Amino acid sequence: MGVEDKFPEVVTSRLTDLVGWARKNSLWPMPLGLSCCAIEMMATVGPRFDLSRFGAEVFRFSPRQSDVMIVAGTLTWKMASVARRIYDQMPDPKWVIAMGVCASSGGLYRNYAVVPGVDRILPVDVYTMGCPPRPDTLIRAVMELQKKIDELAIDGRRPREPVFVQ
């Protein structure tokens, strides 16, 4: 009945599946390296751990070209407005990884100067434990984000409609 019946060599797909597949395998991170987590982030793109195996090695230092913001380190209230402005400059759809306990919850710093979790100012998609997290943990966070993108529709917000096979 469908195209695949007439032409068995043709594979059909939905546009939302195709776009989601392309998005999740070509994440361009915006590194917001604020403290020691940034060192582990640099190690992650190095040859030993090699984040490019997941298509996410192109660290763009311009938010206009980035998909995912990796907040790596202690975010102070003084830096918070800058972080929010950088996030606002990123084109949609965009995601945020909170790397390490400082970015996720404030961590060790329970004081007036540090933002208790970047989810106060940014919509965080994946939280990461560790002080700092090992490169393995950041890779795991990227994989978790890929899983999340795979569940989203083409606008990057709504959940993707399931496929009904008759």
Next chain:
Amino acid sequence: MSPESAPVLPPPAAGAASAASAASGAPRFAAAVANPKVMRHALTTNEKLFVGPFLKSLLYTFSRMFKKDITRRYPEQKMENKPSLHGVPVLVMKEDGAPRCVACGLCEFVCPPRAIDIQPGETDRPIEREPKSFVIDMLRCIECSYCEEVCPEEAIVMSTDYEVVGRRREDFVWDLKKLLKPIAQLKDRIAWVRRTYRRWDSNADASAPPEGGVYRDPRWAGKSKPVDHH
């Protein structure tokens, strides 16, 4: 910076005589001549052409293709499972299913980010105290292992699980059910803890090496009476 004002020495091939003449001709280069090691010399023809260094760097990159690959394929190849690895803190569950913890609150007190919250309770077992609830906020925990070091009962140890990610902050608040781990899986780490922290203990007792543990210090072999404190 213009070529006249730049502190550039003549090429090294020109020799000391020309350097001296340059110094006499231009007095403001005197410091550069006096200490030629820290100043740059003028570029040679090879360096100006850029071909030689460029080919050298290409050769280095190309030679890497025949060297051993150092990439660790993470999801398949995890980190080496050493007992010294600081991972997530877990609670030791005894063979009968009860936690070793007696809710003394030392780890709660020593925890730098205040990630631990303990509510003590009572039981009818010989060890009468136990934690009614033991909660660790894993988004606060910095895996410093102070809790493990301070624990007098060896009830909280660091496990080798080190990659914990999640999408919601509530998922990181681990309660007693999630924290308890059978003692059989933690034997290596407990032995490592005994070996390491006993080294710092100047009042270490001869009866300290336990019978139940994996590790026995060879220095105390045959000299001690084994005592199992648990």
